[in-house]
Amino acid sequence: MTESTALQIASAFLDAWTAGDFEKAGHYLADGFVFDGPIARYRSAREFLAGSRAFVEKITPAWTKVSAFGDDGEALILYDLHLLTGAAMRIADRYTVSGGKIQTEMILWDTGGQRPR
Secondary structure, eight states: OOOOOHHHHHHHHHHHHHTTOHHHHHHTEEEEEEEEOSSOEESSHHHHHHHHHHHHTTEEEEEEEEEEEEOSSEEEEEEEEEETTSEEEEEEEEEEEETTEEEEEEEEEOTTOOEEO
């Protein structure tokens, strides 16, 4: 069995999370997962999954990759999320991965980015 790269793991996590499959998304997160974003900070996988549910209910169940880079331990993904209103959010997400699990996520987004498609 080959080991997945950080980019593969982060992409699979985003697939599950944006689809609202929190159980599957949680399998990609370390117990001590730390999330840092402009309006929220979470210090465990459980806290993040519970805290992000309301947001996921406001987006379409997919993401659109703009660009992505990564190696064995780090991934940086630039992507668009689409809100149910039709607006798009451009997001930059940095992940660190160790032992096949996401350890940290740092997220930034375009604050003027809720633009129509």
